[in-house]
Amino acid sequence: MDNKQNKKRKFWDLKTLGKDIFAKFFGFEQGVDITNDVAVLFRRNVVIKNIVFVSNIMYTLILLVLSFSSEAQVADWVISVMAFPITYVINKLLKKLIHLDPEDKTKQSVAMYVAAFYIFFSSVLIYARLYTLEYFETGAYILMYYAVVVISLYQEKKLLSSSFQGLLALLTVIHLIWTYNFHGLVGGQTFMEFLPNFIRLPEFGDILLRTLLFILFYFVLYAIVSMGQYMQEERKKELIKRRQVQTDFSHIVGDLFSVVFSSSYTLMDKRHAYQVQQMSQKLADYYGMNQDQINQLNEYSMVHLQYQEIKHLLNDISSYDEKTYDMLKEQTELGSKIAKRIQLAQKCEDIARAHIEDTANEKFLKEMLVIQPELESQVILLSDLYITMRSHRSYKRPMAHSIVLKQFQGELGNYFDYELKERFLKFHDEFSEMYNNF
Numbered sequence: 001m002d003n004k005q006n007k008k009r010k011f012w013d014l015k016t017l018g019k020d021i022f023a024k025f026f027g028f029e030q031g032v033d034i035t036n037d038v039a040v041l042f043r044r045n046v047v048i049k050n051i052v053f054v055s056n057i058m059y060t061l062i063l064l065v066l067s068f069s070s071e072a073q074v075a076d077w078v079i080s081v082m083a084f085p086i087t088y089v090i091n092k093l094l095k096k097l098i099h100l101d102p103e104d105k106t107k108q109s110v111a112m113y114v115a116a117f118y119i120f121f122s123s124v125l126i127y128a129r130l131y132t133l134e135y136f137e138t139g140a141y142i143l144m145y146y147a148v149v150v151i152s153l154y155q156e157k158k159l160l161s162s163s164f165q166g167l168l169a170l171l172t173v174i175h176l177i178w179t180y181n182f183h184g185l186v187g188g189q190t191f192m193e194f195l196p197n198f199i200r201l202p203e204f205g206d207i208l209l210r211t212l213l214f215i216l217f218y219f220v221l222y223a224i225v226s227m228g229q230y231m232q233e234e235r236k237k238e239l240i241k242r243r244q245v246q247t248d249f250s251h252i253v254g255d256l257f258s259v260v261f262s263s264s265y266t267l268m269d270k271r272h273a274y275q276v277q278q279m280s281q282k283l284a285d286y287y288g289m290n291q292d293q294i295n296q297l298n299e300y301s302m303v304h305l306q307y308q309e310i311k312h313l314l315n316d317i318s319s320y321d322e323k324t325y326d327m328l329k330e331q332t333e334l335g336s337k338i339a340k341r342i343q344l345a346q347k348c349e350d351i352a353r354a355h356i357e358d359t360a361n362e363k364f365l366k367e368m369l370v371i372q373p374e375l376e377s378q379v380i381l382l383s384d385l386y387i388t389m390r391s392h393r394s395y396k397r398p399m400a401h402s403i404v405l406k407q408f409q410g411e412l413g414n415y416f417d418y419e420l421k422e423r424f425l426k427f428h429d430e431f432s433e434m435y436n437n438f
Contacts, residue, residue, distance in 0.1 A: 025050045028153075035236050035243070041108045044154055045098045048115050051150055052094065055119070056087030059126055066129075066136065090118065116151045116163055123147040124170060131178050144171060145217060152221050155228045164218045171214060175207045270305060272387065275438050277301040279383035279431060286423045287379065297376045304341040306334060340372065347371050348384040351415060356396045360411065368415055378416050382424055383431075385412065390435055401432040 025047070032043045098111045123143035130140035144167065151163045180203040280301050284294050309331070351368060354360040372381075389396075389404040389412075405428055413421045424431065 034232070035240050038103055038105045038108060041105065041112065042098065042102045045108055045111045045115060048112075048119075048150065048153060049091065049094050049098055051153070052115060052119060053087075053091045055122070055146075055150070056091060059122065060087065062126065062130070062136075062139075066133070094118065112154060112156070112159065116154070116159055119147045119150050120163060120167060124174070127174065128178065131174075137179075145214070148218065148221060152225050155225055155232060157222065157225055157229060160218075160222060160225055164222075168211070168214065168218075172207075172211065175210065180207065272391070273302055273305055275387050275435070276380060276384045278438070279387065279434055280380045282427075282430070282434065283383055283420075283424060284376075284379050286427055287420055289379075293376065297379060300337065300341060300376065301380050303334070303337045304345065307338055309334060344372050344377055344381060345384065348381055348388055351385060351412070352388045352393070353395055355407065355411060365414060375417060375420070378420055382416055382420065385415075386424075386431065387435060401428070401435075 028044060028047055032039050034040055094111070094115060097114060098108070100111075101107045123146060126143055127140040130136040148160075148163065148167060152160050154160075277298055280297055281294055284297050289297070347368060351360070354364055386404060386408070389399050389407065390401065392398050405425070408421065409425065416424075
């Protein structure tokens with residue numbers, strides 16, 4: 001079983017590694033802020049450059065296959081040997097041009113047009129080398145379509161349109177001069193004599209079909225690029241709006257937390273918090289909670305002491321990425337827990353003060369029972385209320401254990417689950433000892 005799991009884990013590790021490598025070299029949005037047009041164009045240039053490199057390797061392999069054919073000549077080997085260093089130099093020059101200034105839009109645009117021209121030009125050269133070979137002509141011709149597809153990856157309608165016009169004109173010349181040897185078909189005829197005859201030839205039908213298919217292919221590709229460019233612009237606008245709202249909201253929440261913490265500094269007493277935690281843990285154990293519940297209760301009882309971690313929420317953040325959003329999510333969740341814990345501590349203060357000042361009534365009881373009625377919160381609240389009643393406050397003097405016990409047997413017991421209250425009353429001597437010995 002372990003061997004199977006290890007094999008499966010290795011398989012998934014290899015699969016994940018493959019995805020990571022592909023994303024690193026060919027992922028168009030890998031580590032890119034899509035609201036930054038120059039950064040997006042730079043990343044696309046890098047990816048296209050990597051595709052050009054792979055294409056160069058493919059072209060070299062095609063030439064090597066040609067060289068190994070039985071009819072290969074010395075010139076074929078010379079071209080194959082020279083192809084790789086030439087394509088390597090071209091790729092290095094393209095890389096240098098792209099990285100000349102990653103933040104300059106003009107330079108990145110120049111790199112884009114140079115890359116597009118090279119893809120376009122290299123496919124034509126490969127076709128020029130292979131079109132005379134029966135088994136290579138079709139594959140070499142497909143490279144023209146491949147060049148247009150690669151150029152379309154820029155998601156730039158203007159670039160695609162310009163490339164299509166140039167490639168269509170060049171394809172027409174290629175059809176007439178290379179593919180079907182237009183000069184040989186003329187055979188000394190005048191244009192007016194040749195044209196009617198040429199239209200009836202199968203070569204004319206094939207040229208027309210190839211041209212129409214290329215035009216149709218371009219229209220489909222142009223529609224895809226238009227759709228992709230539109231969606232990219234909408235995503236960018238939406239992300240800009242969302243970030244603006246996120247920034248405003250983060251500052252509001254940060255300021256709100258600062259105000260809440262500054263006004264609740266009396267609830268942040270560490271000694272009091274540790275007392276509440278220890279007594280809550282003991283009470284939860286007597287009540288019969290499991291260890292996971294007790295661990296969560298211990299964490300929640302002390303969470304408000306972490307307020308310094310979110311006191312200045314996102315005030316220093318100037319850029320956004322995945323780590324930023326993960327941090328935002330983490331701090332927001334922590335802030336929510338701290339706010340709830342402060343609410344529970346404030347509930348304890350309100351109950352204690354209301355009973356000391358004799359302002360508690362039926363309406364007050366109902367209002368308090370709605371606030372965090374969960375059992376874990378009740379355990380913390382009961383411990384907190386006992387310690388608060390025993391301690392000195394600005395509105396009261398410390399009370400003896402016997403007096404506090406009578407209050408819990410009476411009105412204070414109405415705020416808690418009956419079984420929980422009974423557990424506390426049964427072991428009240430131990431809680432009194434815990435308070436005295438802390």
